[in-house]
Structure formats: structure tokens, C-alpha cells
Amino acid sequence: MNEHLESEPAARAAVDRFARDARERRGWLRRTVAFKDQGDARMRRQIVRWLGRDYHEPTPGIVETLRSALADPDWEVRVSAIIVSARIRAQVLHGAVRATVLPSQNEHGLSERDIRVLVASRIIAAESLASANPDDMDRAQVILRQLSDAPRHLVRSVLGLSVEQHDKAWLLLHALATPNELADPFPDPLPAGVTIFDRRAWLSGVVELCWVSPQPHLVGGDHLQRENPPGAFDVREYTPGVGYFITRRPLTAAMVLQLGVGPLRSPPTSATVAARLAETPDSPLALTHDDALALCERISTHIGTVVTLPTADELECAARGTDGRRFPWGNGVEKVDAEVRSPHGVERFTSPIAQWTATRAADGTPLVLGGPVSPQCAGRAPSGTANAVRPIVRVR
Numbered sequence: 001m002n003e004h005l006e007s008e009p010a011a012r013a014a015v016d017r018f019a020r021d022a023r024e025r026r027g028w029l030r031r032t033v034a035f036k037d038q039g040d041a042r043m044r045r046q047i048v049r050w051l052g053r054d055y056h057e058p059t060p061g062i063v064e065t066l067r068s069a070l071a072d073p074d075w076e077v078r079v080s081a082i083i084v085s086a087r088i089r090a091q092v093l094h095g096a097v098r099a100t101v102l103p104s105q106n107e108h109g110l111s112e113r114d115i116r117v118l119v120a121s122r123i124i125a126a127e128s129l130a131s132a133n134p135d136d137m138d139r140a141q142v143i144l145r146q147l148s149d150a151p152r153h154l155v156r157s158v159l160g161l162s163v164e165q166h167d168k169a170w171l172l173l174h175a176l177a178t179p180n181e182l183a184d185p186f187p188d189p190l191p192a193g194v195t196i197f198d199r200r201a202w203l204s205g206v207v208e209l210c211w212v213s214p215q216p217h218l219v220g221g222d223h224l225q226r227e228n229p230p231g232a233f234d235v236r237e238y239t240p241g242v243g244y245f246i247t248r249r250p251l252t253a254a255m256v257l258q259l260g261v262g263p264l265r266s267p268p269t270s271a272t273v274a275a276r277l278a279e280t281p282d283s284p285l286a287l288t289h290d291d292a293l294a295l296c297e298r299i300s301t302h303i304g305t306v307v308t309l310p311t312a313d314e315l316e317c318a319a320r321g322t323d324g325r326r327f328p329w330g331n332g333v334e335k336v337d338a339e340v341r342s343p344h345g346v347e348r349f350t351s352p353i354a355q356w357t358a359t360r361a362a363d364g365t366p367l368v369l370g371g372p373v374s375p376q377c378a379g380r381a382p383s384g385t386a387n388a389v390r391p392i393v394r395v396r
Contacts (some may be wrong), residue, residue, distance in 0.1 A: 006183045006321075006343055010048035012054075014038050018065040019048070019055055029394035035065045041074035042330065048077060049179035049323075052084035052160075060109045062161055063090055070096045075103045076176060077329055083177045087160040089277045094129040097122065109333025117169045120150060122380050124158045126390050128171045136161055166235055171221050175331050178323040180343045184213035187243060193244055193305035194393055201245055203393065206258040209245040210318065210345040217317040218324035221378050235324070246310060246318045249348050250284035250355055250388035251295070264291070267386050276352035276372070283352060286386035289366040292356045296391050299338040311379050312359035312394045318342065319349045320377035326387055327375055341376075346390070350375035354383065355390045 018035065038044055044210030049071050069081035070093065075089040078100050085093045101121060105115045124143055131139045143155050155166040156381055157173045178373050180209075186196060191372070194209065195202050201209040256262035266286045269277070277283040289296065292309060299307045310318070319328045321343025325335070328342035328349050341347050357380075361367055365382035374381055 006046050006180060008041045008180060010045065011043060011050055011179070012182070014043075014047045014051040014123070015054060018061045019051065026232055032323060033261065035068040038073070041072075041077060041184050044069065044074065044077045045080055045330070046179050048080040048084055049067070049177060052080070052087050052177055053179050058088050058092070062088065062091055066090055066093055067096055070100045074230070075108060076331065078102070079121070079176050080183075082122055082125045083158055083173065086128045086158055087177075089129070089134065091129045092251070094126060095266070097129060098126040103332075103385040108298050113168070117172055120154055120175060121158050123147065125188060128159060156170055167233055168221070169216070171235055172331065174218070175324045178322045180323050181215050183211060183344070184215065184243065186211055186340050191245070191305050191393050191395055193255055193303040193307075203245070203247065203307075204259055204298050206240050207251070207255050208248040210248050212244055212246060212314070212318050212344050214239055214241060214243045215282060217320065217322050219316045219320070219378065240314055240317055244310075244314060244392045244394040245392050246314070246344075246346060246392045248346055248352075248392045252282050252284055254282065256285065256295070259302065261295070264295065267291070273353055282354040284348065284388040286353060287356075287389055288386055289356055289383075292389045293388075295389060298327070299391065305390045305393055306396075307393055309356050309358040310390065312357040312367050312369060314392060314396055315355060315390065316377050316380075317355050318346045319370065325377065326396055327377060347390075349377075353388050354381075355388045356383075 008251045035044065035047070038047055050103050055062060066081045066085050069077050071080050082097050082100055102118050103110055103115065107111050108333040120192065124147065127143045127146060129141050130143050132141060133139050138161055140155050140161060144152060150372065153163040154169055156163045163170055186201065190196065193204055195205055201211055201333060203209055216237050216239050219234055219238045221233060253263060256264055264285060264287070267288055269286050273286065273315050277286060279305060296307045296309060319342045325331050329340050339347060342349060351372055354368035357367050357369060361382040364386060367380045368383040368387050369380055
């Protein structure tokens with residue numbers, strides 16, 4: 001299994017290298033790794049976003065990196081570089097920003113509205129780089145006078161200024177410009193039943209866990225509960241208490257047997273769900289909500305710690321990371337691969353089936369997240385069928 005593809009320490013180390021000034025670069029330029037060779041697209045996205053977070057003016061190394069990022073094969077890397085170029089006032093990149101290729105409508109699952117936001121952001125960034133005024137507030141006013149139809153909050157979002165209107169456009173730009181925060185260390189002491197081996201956490205020594213540390217996360221936004229009014233948008237900040245551990249994958253029959261609380265029999269499922277499970281190696285158990293709760297109680301009793309279903313917010317945080325992205329892998333539709341990890345390291349959020357939460361809809365129906373039908377991190381939906389179980393252990 002590959003290590004986490006968005007390794008924050010590795011991205012930060014690369015940022016520090018790219019940001020060095022020209023004199024420091026002379027000695028190591030020939031032996032450093034070029035930006036285009038810095039891991040996969042997810043790694044390169046993080047590097048660009050950390051540059052925008054950590055630095056406020058261009059150095060030769062940053063300019064070289066952003067120029068390469070503006071021509072990157074990955075659309076998220078390119079758009080992140082557009083925004084970061086504007087925010088750090090890399091005026092020498094004005095022409096490159098204007099010429100940056102953007103995705104077209106329906107490419108990567110982007111809507112017409114998404115494309116309009118990206119096009120407007122490129123125009124705003126180019127206009128800001130053409131401005132001689134170094135003050136962001138004044139630059140925003142100049143752009144608003146020149147682009148009379150540009151939404152004020154969109155201009156301010158591109159420049160990294162505070163906004164009061166938190167809508168879909170703001171959330172998309174926020175996710176494209178914000179790096180995932182470094183995770184806090186494992187808690188000390190660990191909850192009962194949780195052990196660390198080879199720098200990884202395990203439940204009862206047999207089920208691998210991911211650590212979600214108590215940092216602010218954005219939850220909500222697109223694809224909320226179905227009972228919300230059409231067009232409803234509710235994004236908010238949520239900090240998960242003092243942190244929790246969540247299983248890297250939903251529980252399988254083999255895991256349950258290793259935990260000493262099996263075997264369990266899955267209830268009948270639809271032909272579609274049965275086919276998905278059959279096609280998935282070591283597929284998760286599909287249980288009713290009552291059976292999922294009962295399983296968590298049995299595990300708790302057996303290993304001597306409280307194991308529960310996550311709330312909808314907790315499961316969303318584990319899938320989404322701290323940047324407010326749409327999917328565990330980023331902001332566009334990619335091939336749904338069960339092995340792709342979220343920023344916090346969870347796998348199989350989108351495949352093969354959804355996962356239960358402890359949260360219920362207004363009518364009392366339990367909510368699920370994930371699965372191929374609703375791969376968005378915020379995609380909460382009521383369910384009365386069988387779904388997967390991804391328990392958590394909270395730090396107390």
C-alpha cells in the first residue's frame with residue numbers, strides 16, 4: 001500500500017526548497033527535484049497551496065515553481081497556481097496567468113457555474129497582477145471598478161481577503177487555495193484498545209485506524225440532506241472535540257472475526273449492491289443500522305473501550321480533510337478507486353457502498369455518507385437498507 005499521497009510534511013519540505021532565494025539555489029539547483037516531478041498531482045496541489053499559505057511575496061524559486069504549476073497537467077494545480085500568483089503579487093507571471101488553460105464545462109464533473117467561477121478567477125488574478133498598487137484592499141477596489149460585473153466576494157476570495165458571503169463559489173476557491181493542515185501527534189495516553197505499531201494506529205492490534213486530530217474542518221455545503229430546500233447551502237466550521245480514531249476501511253467479516261466478535265451474517269441486499277460487494281476484494285459487511293449499533297457494542301465490551309458509529313460530521317471530516325474539498329481525492333470527478341485515501345487516510349469512502357452514521361434525519365431515519373451514488377464528502381442521505389460500518393474511538 002502506498003503511503004499517504006498528500007503527505008503534509010513532504011509538501012512543506014518541498015515548499016521550503018522552492019522558496020529559497022536565488023543565491024541559495026545556485027548550490028543545489030542541479031540536484032533538486034523539479035516541481036513537475038514532485039510526486040503525483042495531489043502532492044503538487046499541496047505544494048502550491050502551502051506556498052500561498054506560508055509566503056506573501058515572490059522569490060525566484062517561488063516564481064519558477066508557480067510558472068511550472070500554471071502549465072501543470074492537473075487542472076487543480078493550475079487553478080491553485082493562478083490564485084496563489086495573485087495573492088503573493090507575482091507580477092512577472094501576469095502573462096502566464098492570462099494564458100493558463102482552464103477545464104471546460106462537464107470536464108472533471110465541473111458544472112457551468114464552476115467554469116464561470118474559474119474563468120472569472122483567472123480574469124481577476126490577471127487584473128490584480130496588472131495593477132501597480134501593492135495593497136490588496138486597493139487592488140480589490142481597482143478590479144471592482146474595472147470589472148463592474150464581478151461579484152465583490154469573488155474578487156476578495158481570489159485575493160485572499162475576508163468575505164462574508166460563503167457560497168458555492170467561495171467554497172470552491174477556498175478548497176483550491178487552502179492546504180490541508182498538519183495533523184497533531186497521536187494523543188498520549190492512547191484510548192484503551194488502541195495501540196501504535198510502525199507509526200500506525202490499530203484497534204485491538206488487528207484493525208488499522210486513522211487519526212483525525214482536533215483541528216477546524218469545514219463541513220456541509222454541496223449535497224446536504226435531501227430534505228433541505230433546493231439550493232440550500234450551509235457550510236460551517238466544525239472542530240472534532242479532542243480528536244478520534246476511525247477505521248481506515250469499513251469493517252469486513254475477517255476483521256470482525258479477528259476482533260473476536262464474529263461471525264456475522266449480512267442481511268439480503270439489492271442485486272446492484274450485491275454485485276458491488278462481489279466485485280470488491282475483502283468487501284465490507286453490509287448491516288442494518290440496528291445491527292451496526294449492536295456490533296459496535298459487542299466490540300466495545302470485548303476490547304474494553306467505547307467503539308461507536310461516527311456522527312455525520314465526524315465521518316465527513318475523516319473523508320474531507322481540513323480544506324473543504326468536494327471529494328476525498330479533490331474537487332473534480334476522478335476515477336472512483338477504493339484504494340485512494342482521503343487527507344486523513346481513510347479508504348473505501350466512495351466504494352463499494354455507503355457507511356452508517358449515528359446521526360439521524362428529522363424524521364428519525366439514520367443517515368449514511370459515501371458510496372458510489374453519493375461520493376461527495378458532504379453527501380448525507382437517509383437510508384433504510386444495509387450499509388457498511390466504519391466505527392470510531394473518541395479520545396476522552
